[in-house]
Amino acid sequence: MDLADLWPPAGLRVQHDDLELRFLDDDLLLRLADLARSGVHAEDRMPFAFPWTRGTPDEVARSVLRYQWATRAHVDPDDWRLELAVLVGGELVGVQGAVATKYPVTRTAETGSWLGLRFHGAGIGTRMRLAMLHLLFDGLGAQEATTGAFTDNAASLAVTRKLGYLASGRRRLAREGEVAESLSFSMSVEQWRARPATMRPPVTITGAEAVAELLGVA
Numbered sequence: 001m002d003l004a005d006l007w008p009p010a011g012l013r014v015q016h017d018d019l020e021l022r023f024l025d026d027d028l029l030l031r032l033a034d035l036a037r038s039g040v041h042a043e044d045r046m047p048f049a050f051p052w053t054r055g056t057p058d059e060v061a062r063s064v065l066r067y068q069w070a071t072r073a074h075v076d077p078d079d080w081r082l083e084l085a086v087l088v089g090g091e092l093v094g095v096q097g098a099v100a101t102k103y104p105v106t107r108t109a110e111t112g113s114w115l116g117l118r119f120h121g122a123g124i125g126t127r128m129r130l131a132m133l134h135l136l137f138d139g140l141g142a143q144e145a146t147t148g149a150f151t152d153n154a155a156s157l158a159v160t161r162k163l164g165y166l167a168s169g170r171r172r173l174a175r176e177g178e179v180a181e182s183l184s185f186s187m188s189v190e191q192w193r194a195r196p197a198t199m200r201p202p203v204t205i206t207g208a209e210a211v212a213e214l215l216g217v218a
Helices: 026-037 057-072 122-139 154-161 189-194 208-214
Strands: 013-017 019-022 078-089 091-101 108-115 145-148 166-175 178-188 205-208
Touching: 013 122, 019 122, 026 057, 026 091, 057 078, 078 122, 091 122, 108 122, 108 154, 122 145, 122 189, 122 205, 122 208, 145 154, 145 166, 189 208
Parallel strands: 108 145
Antiparallel strands: 013 019, 013 205, 019 078, 078 091, 091 108, 145 178, 166 178
């Protein structure tokens, strides 16, 4: 018996060419914390509602560890958070996540992600989001995927619009003690299926059936 037999997310893999999403084991988690130490965004920006990237390099690394340790066990049908390492050519570049509540009923999940600063601008954000959408729609039976970003997060908004989400609203959120506007978007499974084949590159998904059973949607 290995870990994936008892904890299916540990066996999850999504592969497209040289990009892979997979479970954040202890080795990858330490590497992820180290990646965050070297920067996630420009100093004058804050793409997150909770400013976990502020502080010394060690404080930022510990924030990654705390969040990911808490998230690992946060997987059941009513409330789950799935965080997957993003590797390109075997190199860890960031993390791609999805969260959902009452998933067997709503079949809706919200995606979120971050990349190490030195990997920005290489098109990886689009590829990792596509891989997660494949997992949600083709592996875990989602009917809708949602996402959001602050209005000044141009890179994230560009990925969302490029992938064909529909705008679904806006919210005023607190960010570092000030109000900031966040835009919301959604994509239905029908929209996903209607995309041309060139916009849905083939991926290999391993372990999704066991995860779907854990989430109550098998």
